[in-house]
Amino acid sequence: MSTKRIIVIGGSAAGPKAASKARRMDENAEITIYQKASDLSMASCGYPYYIGGFFDDRNQLLCSPAGVVRDSKFFWNAKKITTNVNTEITSIDRKNKTIHFTDLLTGEKGSAEYDKLIIATGATPRKPPIPGIELEGITTLQSLPDADYLRKVRDEGRIKKAVVIGGGLIGIETCEALHLAGIEITLIELLPQLLTFLDKQMAKLVEKYVMSKANVILENGVAAFLGENGKLTAVKLQNGTEIPCELAVVAIGVNPNTKLATEAGLPVGKTGGLIVNEFMQTADPDIYAVGDCIEISNLITHNSIHAPYGDLANLQGRVAGENVISGNVAKFTGTIQTGICKVFDYGVGATGLSEQNAIKNGFNNIETVVNASLDKPGFMQGKLLVTKLVVDKSNGLILGAQVLGPGDVSKQVAIWAMAIQGKLTVTDMVNADLPYAPPYSLAIDHSIATAHIMQNKLNGFFTGISAEQFKKKLNNKEPLILLDVRNPDEYEQMRLGIGEKLIPLGQLRKRLEEMPQDKDAEIITWCKISLRGYEAALILQANGYTNVKVLEGGIMAWPYKREK
Numbered sequence: 170m171s172t173k174r175i176i177v178i179g180g181s182a183a184g185p186k187a188a189s190k191a192r193r194m195d196e197n198a199e200i201t202i203y204q205k206a207s208d209l210s211m212a213s214c215g216y217p218y219y220i221g222g223f224f225d226d227r228n229q230l231l232c233s234p235a236g237v238v239r240d241s242k243f244f245w246n247a248k249k250i251t252t253n254v255n256t257e258i259t260s261i262d263r264k265n266k267t268i269h270f271t272d273l274l275t276g277e278k279g280s281a282e283y284d285k286l287i288i289a290t291g292a293t294p295r296k297p298p299i300p301g302i303e304l305e306g307i308t309t310l311q312s313l314p315d316a317d318y319l320r321k322v323r324d325e326g327r328i329k330k331a332v333v334i335g336g337g338l339i340g341i342e343t344c345e346a347l348h349l350a351g352i353e354i355t356l357i358e359l360l361p362q363l364l365t366f367l368d369k370q371m372a373k374l375v376e377k378y379v380m381s382k383a384n385v386i387l388e389n390g391v392a393a394f395l396g397e398n399g400k401l402t403a404v405k406l407q408n409g410t411e412i413p414c415e416l417a418v419v420a421i422g423v424n425p426n427t428k429l430a431t432e433a434g435l436p437v438g439k440t441g442g443l444i445v446n447e448f449m450q451t452a453d454p455d456i457y458a459v460g461d462c463i464e465i466s467n468l469i470t471h472n473s474i475h476a477p478y479g480d481l482a483n484l485q486g487r488v489a490g491e492n493v494i495s496g497n498v499a500k501f502t503g504t505i506q507t508g509i510c511k512v513f514d515y516g517v518g519a520t521g522l523s524e525q526n527a528i529k530n531g532f533n534n535i536e537t538v539v540n541a542s543l544d545k546p547g548f549m550q551g552k553l554l555v556t557k558l559v560v561d562k563s564n565g566l567i568l569g570a571q572v573l574g575p576g577d578v579s580k581q582v583a584i585w586a587m588a589i590q591g592k593l594t595v596t597d598m599v600n601a602d603l604p605y606a607p608p609y610s611l612a613i614d615h616s617i618a619t620a621h622i623m624q625n626k627l628n629g630f631f632t633g634i635s636a637e638q639f640k641k642k643l644n645n646k647e648p649l650i651l652l653d654v655r656n657p658d659e660y661e662q663m664r665l666g667i668g669e670k671l672i673p674l675g676q677l678r679k680r681l682e683e684m685p686q687d688k689d690a691e692i693i694t695w696c697k698i699s700l701r702g703y704e705a706a707l708i709l710q711a712n713g714y715t716n717v718k719v720l721e722g723g724i725m726a727w728p729y730k731r732e733k
């Protein structure tokens with residue numbers, strides 16, 4: 170049998186993963202990676218932490234788990250893979266199964282033949298065509314040279330004010346990195362909320378928290394970058410406000426790099442990503458594509474989406490690497506869009522559909538619940554988690570979860586991701602057997618407690634109201650009886666300050682005469698996380714009150730102003 174020639178275009182995440190898997194499947198294949206950048210296997214997800222000073226050795230972004238820098242020598246010695254860095258593939262000749270390339274350092278051109286080709290060209294950050302965009306001091310954060318530039322900013326310590334444009338994952342992670350470099354940050358987002366994968370109430374909680382570290386401006390875009398002598402001096406917003414700054418980081422999303430493929434006649438989908446099947450194969454059976462340059466299927470809605478995530482790029486790379494050697498045996502069927510990011514000392518993550526996304530996609534019989542509680546016992550320094558769960562009421566299936574807070578968000582998101590992927594229902598989750606010991610969890614894990622609240626709600630034992638719905642009622646000046654059932658010292662420290670009455674839970678049964686005579690009056694109860702609020706609601710209901718609601722997540726999930 171003749172030796173298989175595999176060519177991989179792109180040498181960062183998906184490309185090297187595909188090449189390495191192909192090598193593991195076939196010791197004799199001739200495998201070559203062409204990489205436009207000068208480095209290989211860069212851990213781009215680590216850039217914000219290098220810039221923020223979590224570690225100082227740049228090589229750590231390029232190291233294998235054994236601590237060896239993944240350069241050309243490493244790829245050859247450890248994997249027998251040829252790598253050509255600083256080399257751009259300029260065209261694909263599908264008829265002759267040949268690629269053409271240019272050495273970016275020497276200008277030399279060349280070509281090579283393939284039996285199977287894997288395209289892993291990634292994505293390019295969007296840069297709006299705004300006046301002044303060419304000024305010195307404006308950057309994106311996508312490549313290692315971008316990370317080098319921002320790390321230099323940190324090390325030099327000269328820049329005092331920066332603007333970050335875009336309130337998505339990379340924008341927010343950049344905020345933290347620059348904040349840690351002692352720079353005053355203003356975060357600008359065109360939409361009315363940060364992190365659009367979250368529902369509004371959850372995004373508002375993130376916004377409130379970010380505002381304790383940076384200035385946040387929503388619903389405003391950049392009209393122009395202003396400068397002097399070719400250097401950025403300010404960002405002018407669409408509403409005319411000028412924000413003085415010496416640095417601007419543009420993080421408004423990425424577009425898949427498909428020019429090479431489309432010029433070769435390979436089709437792209439509505440999202441602009443290359444179309445592939447579940448084997449990661451393009452319309453040409455000898456060409457596969459993986460990572461940020463493709464579009465994939467959302468496993469819940471079956472819509473085609475562009476999901477530029479490092480974990481998916483690696484999973485897809487592995488599938489393509491196996492298939493180019495063994496025929497189409499491995500599959501990547503799609504994503505439920507699980508993601509997480511570090512927002513200063515909070516984790517913020519989501520999986521599946523948010524409420525707004527579920528409605529947009531035609532799920533018209535959903536239930537949601539917000540739960541705020543600790544990730545482990547107080548005596549083990551448990552930290553707060555706030556979860557919003559979305560389920561399909563018609564069958565109890567978990568559709569989505571959003572989790573945030575200083576607690577162990579990653580574990581919660583992982584649990585819900587597996588529940589969604591495994592098509593579990595609320596009933597499956599209420600008795601889930603998760604690991605428990607005080608250093609790691611509560612006896613009833615936060616995720617299970619969330620499922621319990623949802624089950625109570627679905628069974629009609631619990632009538633909740635979200636902070637958003639409650640706020641609407643307050644704004645509409647609806648007649649409400651507002652009842653905080655915490656202890657007086659907690660009330661003194663912090664309260665909603667919206668005209669509520671304080672009756673601690675332990676006194677409620679004795680002080681029922683203080684409640685309205687009208688048993689149909691709308692009463693809203695709460696406490697710190699709304700467990701006592703729930704118990705208060707049950708007492709009131711047992712005493713004939715018919716319209717009692719519990720503020721879901723209590724004071725801790727209240728995203729609006731509170732009185733201290």
Ligand SMILES: Cc1cc2nc3c(=O)[nH]c(=O)nc-3n(C[C@H](O)[C@H](O)[C@H](O)COP(=O)(O)OP(=O)(O)OC[C@H]3O[C@@H](n4cnc5c(N)ncnc54)[C@H](O)[C@@H]3O)c2cc1C
Nearest residue numbers: 179181182183205206214258290291460461477478479480
């Ligand atoms: C700052 C930052 C933080 C991130 N954080 C996370 C995170 O926490 N979690 C997460 O899941 N994802 C994260 N991501 C996303 C993740 O890094 C990407 O999804 C992943 O790198 C995509 O891998 P890829 O191989 O498809 O593309 P890339 O990593 O972009 O690699 C593509 C490579 O192709 C090369 N190339 C392009 N065109 C050619 C050509 N014509 N010839 C030769 N070579 C070419 C480029 O030089 C590039 O190196 C982050 C990204 C960034 C920038």
